[in-house]
Amino acid sequence: MEQPQTYSPFDFIIFGATGDLTTRKLLPALFYRYLDKQIPAETRIIGAARSPLTDEDFRGRARDGLNQFIQEADRNPEKIEEFLTKIHYVSLDGADPNGKWSSIEDLLNSKQANPVRIFYFATAPRLYGDICDNLSNKKLLTKDTRVVLEKPIGTSLETAQEINNRVGKHLPENHIFRIDHYLGKETVQNILALRFANPVFERLWSSDSIDFIEITAAETVGVGKRGGYYDGAGALRDMVQNHLLQVLCMVAMDPPISLSEDDLRNEKLKVLRSLKPMTEDMIKTDTVRGQYTTNEQNGEHIPGYLEELNKDSSNTETFVAIKAQINTSRWSGVPFYLRTGKRMAEKTSEIVIQFKKSAWSLFPTAPEPNRLHIRIQPDEGVSLSMQVKDPSKSHTSLRSTFIDIDFSPAFHIRYPDSYEGLLMDAVKGDPLLFIRRDEVDAAWKWIEPILDGWARGVVPLSQYKAGSWGPQEANELLAKEGHIWHEDMP
Numbered sequence: 001m002e003q004p005q006t007y008s009p010f011d012f013i014i015f016g017a018t019g020d021l022t023t024r025k026l027l028p029a030l031f032y033r034y035l036d037k038q039i040p041a042e043t044r045i046i047g048a049a050r051s052p053l054t055d056e057d058f059r060g061r062a063r064d065g066l067n068q069f070i071q072e073a074d075r076n077p078e079k080i081e082e083f084l085t086k087i088h089y090v091s092l093d094g095a096d097p098n099g100k101w102s103s104i105e106d107l108l109n110s111k112q113a114n115p116v117r118i119f120y121f122a123t124a125p126r127l128y129g130d131i132c133d134n135l136s137n138k139k140l141l142t143k144d145t146r147v148v149l150e151k152p153i154g155t156s157l158e159t160a161q162e163i164n165n166r167v168g169k170h171l172p173e174n175h176i177f178r179i180d181h182y183l184g185k186e187t188v189q190n191i192l193a194l195r196f197a198n199p200v201f202e203r204l205w206s207s208d209s210i211d212f213i214e215i216t217a218a219e220t221v222g223v224g225k226r227g228g229y230y231d232g233a234g235a236l237r238d239m240v241q242n243h244l245l246q247v248l249c250m251v252a253m254d255p256p257i258s259l260s261e262d263d264l265r266n267e268k269l270k271v272l273r274s275l276k277p278m279t280e281d282m283i284k285t286d287t288v289r290g291q292y293t294t295n296e297q298n299g300e301h302i303p304g305y306l307e308e309l310n311k312d313s314s315n316t317e318t319f320v321a322i323k324a325q326i327n328t329s330r331w332s333g334v335p336f337y338l339r340t341g342k343r344m345a346e347k348t349s350e351i352v353i354q355f356k357k358s359a360w361s362l363f364p365t366a367p368e369p370n371r372l373h374i375r376i377q378p379d380e381g382v383s384l385s386m387q388v389k390d391p392s393k394s395h396t397s398l399r400s401t402f403i404d405i406d407f408s409p410a411f412h413i414r415y416p417d418s419y420e421g422l423l424m425d426a427v428k429g430d431p432l433l434f435i436r437r438d439e440v441d442a443a444w445k446w447i448e449p450i451l452d453g454w455a456r457g458v459v460p461l462s463q464y465k466a467g468s469w470g471p472q473e474a475n476e477l478l479a480k481e482g483h484i485w486h487e488d489m490p
């Protein structure tokens with residue numbers, strides 16, 4: 001039987017400790033790993049932000065956050081209190097060289113300090129360079145230090161390179177962990193197993209058999225309190241440049257020669273570099289941008305983007321659909337449709353692989369093409385649509401049905417949140433599921449012309465009702481090629 005993973009005690013310092021990500025994701029993820037006995041007794045979690053809070057204030061906020069964001073069944077007050085004793089807080093402006101660095105220095109230079117030190121940057125990316133300069137000047141970057149950088153790295157290729165250069169001045173690449181939490185999702189990792197451990201799929205995995213591929217990440221939430229950040233970013237930077245392109249890499253890459261970090265990342269990089277550059281004409285015909293508007297559903301008022309932002313106008317997209325193409329022999333002629341949006345009809349992230357129709361049919365009606373649905377979330381699983389004989393009709397009648405595996409009940413396990421495994425990988429020093437610098441550059445190189453084209457007004461901002469599947473133009477994007485979005489199970 002596989003032994004549970006053990007870790008040496010570590011210091012986990014979070015810049016941006018009072019923010020949304022820390023409260024909703026990072027502390028709950030660390031708490032779950034505490035329940036799983038992966039957080040040794042001497043480990044310390046040190047929150048840092050500018051707000052003037054005491055340790056007790058911060059623990060109080062952490063307690064409230066845990067009680068809100070962990071599952072009800074796991075809200076064990078005793079365990080929560082034990083976990084909170086590991087938490088400290090320092091009030092510090094990480095960008096200010098003259099800030100109160102002594103408080104963090106005292107903690108990290110004390111007798112209780114642990115050799116492995118993780119600095120997690122859960123702040124705006126423009127601060128990463130300054131924080132690193134200060135950590136370096138204060139000699140807090142030891143040989144066992146790793147930094148975790150949240151996405152998006154920059155807002156363009158140039159700003160990403162600036163950030164990576166500044167962080168890279170102080171740390172070697174293998175100590176820089178650029179996180180993309182979609183790679184922490186079990187079902188995204190499962191794409192490797194599905195493809196490379198099942199020859200039945202890998203042999204069909206090319207333009208010979210596949211007609212088109214859809215990758216959707218739809219959310220029902222709006223921008224909420226993150227409007228300040230989001231309005232300057234938009235869905236293309238927030239979701240496509242990172243999460244959707246990473247998923248696309250996992251679906252489209254050739255088999256890596258091993259599961260070592262560089263072999264895997266080399267293959268992902270090849271996909272990013274093979275993306276067909278978007279010309280102005282392609283941007284016009286192959287991209288859709290939308291923004292949600294107010295709606296009433298079941299007597300409930302769903303606010304529009306502008307209402308949430310409390311603004312009269314904004315040119316920011318909350319929805320994107322793109323037809324991407326990959327210039328390789330494996331994928332030539334196969335469209336990859338990427339779609340993401342806020343305030344859509346359902347919370348769902350999934351990949352749909354539509355296989356080609358058979359050219360010839362034995363049956364009076366042509367069989368429906370097979371479709372493989374990979375459900376990333378929720379209800380992680382896989383289903384394959386199939387044609388069977390319709391048992392209620394004549395022997396020449398077909399009916400569509402599917403083989404479905406729902407992973408959680410199948411394996412009797414709790415599906416961990418994507419941050420849990422990634423945080424512990426950073427502690428372990430395993431960069432396999434983190435983004436290498438050249439991947440960030442390649443992703444921005446493909447995205448940037450779209451951003452520029454949109455800034456020039458090449459594609460109008462369409463509207464879609466909150467709670468819908470996005471603007472009509474997104475359906476037309478596929479309809480032009482005789483394709484449709486598959487929102488439901490086959």
Ligand SMILES: NC(=O)C1=CN([C@@H]2O[C@H](COP(=O)(O)OP(=O)(O)OC[C@H]3O[C@@H](n4cnc5c(N)ncnc54)[C@H](OP(=O)(O)O)[C@@H]3O)[C@@H](O)[C@H]2O)C=CC1
Pocket residue numbers: 015016017018019020021022048049050051092093094095096121122123124125127150151152226
């Ligand atoms: N929220 C999410 O769902 C996701 C967020 N991310 C990324 O994570 C990062 C953080 O996002 P989010 O938590 O939403 O942002 P928030 O705006 O909620 O939080 C920002 C945090 O940074 C702190 N901060 C700001 N300036 C400084 C400074 N100079 N020194 C120290 N701390 C500072 C703020 O606290 P104070 O004002 O007290 O200093 C606050 O704790 C961003 O890069 C975002 O793109 C990525 C994926 C998802």
Ligand SMILES: O=C1O[C@H](COP(=O)(O)O)[C@@H](O)[C@H](O)[C@H]1O
Pocket residue numbers: 181217219238239349
């Ligand atoms: O990185 C981000 O991801 C979330 C969506 O993540 P998911 O795991 O819930 O699919 C998104 O809400 C946020 O805007 C974005 O920054």
